[in-house]
Amino acid sequence: MVTLIQLEYIIAVDTHRHFAKAAQKCFVTQPTLSMQIKKLEEHLGVVIFDRSKQPVVPTAIGEKIIEQSRIILRESHKLPQIINSFNDFVKGHLTIGILPTLGPYLVPQIAGSFTEAYPAISIHIKELNPKELLNGLKKDVIDLGITAAPVLDDTLFTKSLFFEEIMLYVNEGKYLKKTDDHISIDELDKSILKIVSKEHPLRQDTLQLAAYLKNTNGKTFFKYEGDSIETLKLLVEKEGGFTFIPEMSAKAHQRTQSARYMHLKDFKPLREIVMVVTKQNPNERLANLLAKHIKENVTPSLLNQSRGKVIGSLYE
Amino acid sequence: MVTLIQLEYIIAVDTHRHFAKAAQKCFVTQPTLSMQIKKLEEHLGVVIFDRSKQPVVPTAIGEKIIEQSRIILRESHKLPQIINSFNDFVKGHLTIGILPTLGPYLVPQIAGSFTEAYPAISIHIKELNPKELLNGLKKDVIDLGITAAPVLDDTLFTKSLFFEEIMLYVNEGKYLKKTDDHISIDELDKSILKIVSKEHPLRQDTLQLAAYLKNTNGKTFFKYEGDSIETLKLLVEKEGGFTFIPEMSAKAHQRTQSARYMHLKDFKPLREIVMVVTKQNPNERLANLLAKHIKENVTPSLLNQSRGKVIGSLYE
DNA sequence: AGAAGTCAATAACCTTTACCTATAGTCTTA
DNA sequence: TAAGACTATAGGTAAAGGTTATTGACTTCT
Numbered sequence: 001m002v003t004l005i006q007l008e009y010i011i012a013v014d015t016h017r018h019f020a021k022a023a024q025k026c027f028v029t030q031p032t033l034s035m036q037i038k039k040l041e042e043h044l045g046v047v048i049f050d051r052s053k054q055p056v057v058p059t060a061i062g063e064k065i066i067e068q069s070r071i072i073l074r075e076s077h078k079l080p081q082i083i084n085s086f087n088d089f090v091k092g093h094l095t096i097g098i099l100p101t102l103g104p105y106l107v108p109q110i111a112g113s114f115t116e117a118y119p120a121i122s123i124h125i126k127e128l129n130p131k132e133l134l135n136g137l138k139k140d141v142i143d144l145g146i147t148a149a150p151v152l153d154d155t156l157f158t159k160s161l162f163f164e165e166i167m168l169y170v171n172e173g174k175y176l177k178k179t180d181d182h183i184s185i186d187e188l189d190k191s192i193l194k195i196v197s198k199e200h201p202l203r204q205d206t207l208q209l210a211a212y213l214k215n216t217n218g219k220t221f222f223k224y225e226g227d228s229i230e231t232l233k234l235l236v237e238k239e240g241g242f243t244f245i246p247e248m249s250a251k252a253h254q255r256t257q258s259a260r261y262m263h264l265k266d267f268k269p270l271r272e273i274v275m276v277v278t279k280q281n282p283n284e285r286l287a288n289l290l291a292k293h294i295k296e297n298v299t300p301s302l303l304n305q306s307r308g309k310v311i312g313s314l315y316e
Numbered sequence: 317m318v319t320l321i322q323l324e325y326i327i328a329v330d331t332h333r334h335f336a337k338a339a340q341k342c343f344v345t346q347p348t349l350s351m352q353i354k355k356l357e358e359h360l361g362v363v364i365f366d367r368s369k370q371p372v373v374p375t376a377i378g379e380k381i382i383e384q385s386r387i388i389l390r391e392s393h394k395l396p397q398i399i400n401s402f403n404d405f406v407k408g409h410l411t412i413g414i415l416p417t418l419g420p421y422l423v424p425q426i427a428g429s430f431t432e433a434y435p436a437i438s439i440h441i442k443e444l445n446p447k448e449l450l451n452g453l454k455k456d457v458i459d460l461g462i463t464a465a466p467v468l469d470d471t472l473f474t475k476s477l478f479f480e481e482i483m484l485y486v487n488e489g490k491y492l493k494k495t496d497d498h499i500s501i502d503e504l505d506k507s508i509l510k511i512v513s514k515e516h517p518l519r520q521d522t523l524q525l526a527a528y529l530k531n532t533n534g535k536t537f538f539k540y541e542g543d544s545i546e547t548l549k550l551l552v553e554k555e556g557g558f559t560f561i562p563e564m565s566a567k568a569h570q571r572t573q574s575a576r577y578m579h580l581k582d583f584k585p586l587r588e589i590v591m592v593v594t595k596q597n598p599n600e601r602l603a604n605l606l607a608k609h610i611k612e613n614v615t616p617s618l619l620n621q622s623r624g625k626v627i628g629s630l631y632e
Numbered sequence: 633a634g635a636a637g638t639c640a641a642t643a644a645c646c647t648t649t650a651c652c653t654a655t656a657g658t659c660t661t662a
Numbered sequence: 663t664a665a666g667a668c669t670a671t672a673g674g675t676a677a678a679g680g681t682t683a684t685t686g687a688c689t690t691c692t
Contacts, residue, residue: 002392003319005679019640032680034640039678045608046399051640054689061402068394075388076318082384083362086377292361321650335669348651350669367669370660 004076006040007069009033010048014066017055084117091120092286097128097142102164102273105248106146110297117293121286137276143283144290149272149310156276159287161294162302163270163310165247169233171259182265233259246271247302268308320392322356323385325349326364330382333371400433407436408602413444413458418480418589421564422462426613433609437602453592459599460606465588465626472592475603477610478618479586479626481563485549487575498581549575562587563618584624 012022013033023033041048048062058066098107107125115123128136128145134153136142151158168183233243237258250261275291277284295303328338329349339349357364364378374382414423423441431439444452444461450469452458467474484499549559553574566577591607593600611619 001321002395005317020638028679029681030640031642031682034642036679038641044395044399045605046402052688054639056640061399064398064402065395068391068398072388072391072395075384075391078384079318079360079381079388082380083360083377086362086380289361336667344650345652346669347653347671351671352650354670368659370668372669 002040002043003036004073006036007073009036010040010062010066011069011073013037013049013056014058017057019056087118089120090118090286090289092283093122093124094144094283094286094290095124095126095142096290097126097133097136097145097147099133099147100127100129101246101249102146102148103127105246105252106273106294106298110294113297114290114293118289121289133276137278140278143277144287145276147274147276149274151274151276156278158274158276159291161273161275161291162298163272163305163308164302165308166264166269166271167245167247167250168242168262168264169245169250169259170242170262171237181260181262183262184265251299270305270308270310272305272310318356318359319352320389322352323389325352326356326378326382327385327389329353329365329372330374330378333373335372403434405436406434406602406605408599409438409440410460410599410602410606411440411442411458412606413442413449413452413461413463415449415463416443416445417562417565418462418464419443421562421568422589422610422614426610429613430606430609434605437605449592453594456594459593460603461592463590463592465590467590467592472594474590474592475607477589477591477607478614479588479621479624480618481624482580482585482587483561483563483566484558484578484580485561485566485575486558486578487553497576497578499578500581567615586621586624586626588621588626 009022009026012026013019016022016025019034020030023030026033037048044065046061046065047059048065049056050059050062103125111123111125115121126136126142128142130147133142133145133147134151134156137145137156146161149158149160170183233245233253245261253261275287275294277287301307325338325342328342329335332338332341335350336346339346342349353364360381362377362381363375364381365372366375366378419441427439427441431437442452442458444458446463449458449461449463450467450472453461453472462477465474465476486499549561549569561577569577591603591610593603617623
């Protein structure tokens with residue numbers, strides 16, 4: 001069977017006259033591209049490229065095939081356009097609740113493109129902590145929530161959106177000089193392990209962020225809990241110690257001289273971000289559009305669950 | 317990724333307004349078609365068909381998508397046409413040797429369409445037995461051979477074409493009445509097993525066909541070897557007994573009242589039909605075109621090796 | 633000429649896709 | 663309300679399509 005992907009590959013080779021470059025532009029490796037083109041050639045029973053030439057050139061019949069392939073691809077690219085033109089008439093309103101540890105970083109990434117794609121949908125966003133968010137859903141104050149899994153409530157329906165790494169923001173001189181940006185919790189402070197194991201933020205249902213601050217003797221510490229990530233960051237920068245910070249917040253932030261972002265060495269903790277709606281949701285269609293839009297517009301690596309270990313679940 | 321297959325599926329559903337019928341027309345099962353359409357809908361983020369209606373109808377946006385899909389498919393179907401128009405200029409000549417047990421059945425199936433597709437290629441076909449065929453290749457009397465595997469000659473290069481079932485043509489009253497058309501060799505005659513195991517046609521390098529004829533007391537028999545399948549068939553019809561017959565010969569033949577075609581019950585023996593060329597073959601391009609054409613124009617089930625057990629090899 | 637470099641093809645392996653059969657669920661119709 | 667018609671879902675298998683590592687064929691540069 002001829003596939004559109006194969007056609008994209010021969011177009012890319014025709015454009016760049018180079019298999020490896022074409023593969024790169026198609027975001028695949030060179031063998032993958034070579035094999036697909038070979039398969040296409042075998043299927044059609046003709047040789048499309050003369051590889052003995054340097055750089056590669058299409059054969060006579062290859063030229064014709066490439067020409068037609070460009071037409072096919074051009075036509076197939078019209079499908080999304082057709083759908084976009086329909087989106088203009090999708091009307092509605094969504095009131096959305098979102099975690100304060102997520103909203104400031106996620107919303108700027110998706111709001112603009114979403115309202116552009118769906119100009120007739122109006123959006124109202126509220127920052128809510130997990131409990132408020134679930135209450136808001138039940139009382140129909142909000143139409144949908146965006147929060148961290150798991151949501152232990154059978155009357156609600158969740159839909160996975162992406163997975164966000166939990167990183168560390170560290171202010172301790174010796175680590176700031178490390179070339180490696182990975183660190184184990186042991187290295188930060190052995191005595192912290194007690195708290196980490198008992199009420200470790202990574203073990204709680206919903207990630208509660210906290211800053212762990214050392215006093216001057218470097219051994220005891222106190223913990224500051226808060227909703228505002230920016231407060232935690234400031235505390236760490238001013239007082240020393242470290243805090244857990246979600247990936248998107250770390251990426252959005254310019255690093256300062258006094259502290260730096262690091263990855264946990266032992267394993268890569270991920271929190272799963274989900275969309276929550278009530279089971280009898282009148283706005284299902286709009287919610288699905290939003291979910292799809294989010295998945296398509298966040299950094300692609302956020303969709304890859306297997307790069308780390310999802311935490312926050314009681315059932316692990 | 318949108319695939320051309322998915323587009324074919326929605327076109328089929330639009331045409332027949334029925335998932336199961338559409339699936340049948342596409343030569344897949346209904347779940348396969350349903351799932352592919354669902355995947356397409358999810359990918360595009362729109363519902364194409366309103367399945368609550370009876371019969372199913374496209375949604376408003378579905379209509380637009382279907383319309384565009386027809387354009388895409390129409391354009392993609394032009395690719396083979398473009399290639400065909402080039403075939404008119406493929407010139408050459410092929411002298412082909414083919415087994416007498418194969419030629420009369422295979423040639424009529426492919427000759428017409430091949431000469432139509434490649435009007436500038438001239439063909440000369442000779443019926444040759446296996447030994448003559450290999451000699452002919454070495455002496456350049458023929459350009460390529462079509463015979464049964466294995467070809468035990470390192471100076472030659474073989475290319476698999478298809479797999480043909482070895483069936484039975486049986487003339488014995490009690491079996492003619494069976495509703496089941498499967499029969500084990502034991503049922504035919506236990507005493508035949510000796511010969512079957514020693515010089516069983518199914519065990520020989522190249523299938524030698526033979527008719528096993530019973531005399532009137534029904535126990536002893538004699539064996540008639542011959543190149544001509546039609547002679548064997550006539551013998552069985554007139555004298556009783558049975559013969560092995562290749563599938564294509566059985567299919568080409570109208571069954572008579574006195575004998576019938578049956579499948580071997582114990583296992584389904586297949587002979588592999590291959591194309592043979594000398595390693596330094598000047599007509600490689602033409603040979604490949606022919607091989608491709610044969611594969612595309614024989615009954616598709618002949619390509620399925622896994623429906624039986626390939627015999628004829630010494631190395632089994 | 634021989635060594636190093638460039639580029640596509642091949643090999644071996646792994647993950648995902650697409651298919652199948654069987655079954656369940658949801659409507660219509662008798 | 664039982665039966666029939668139709669699509670969706672589940673679970674398993676085989677093929678497709680991806681990866682990295684290696685090979686092989688040509689250039690190009692000492």
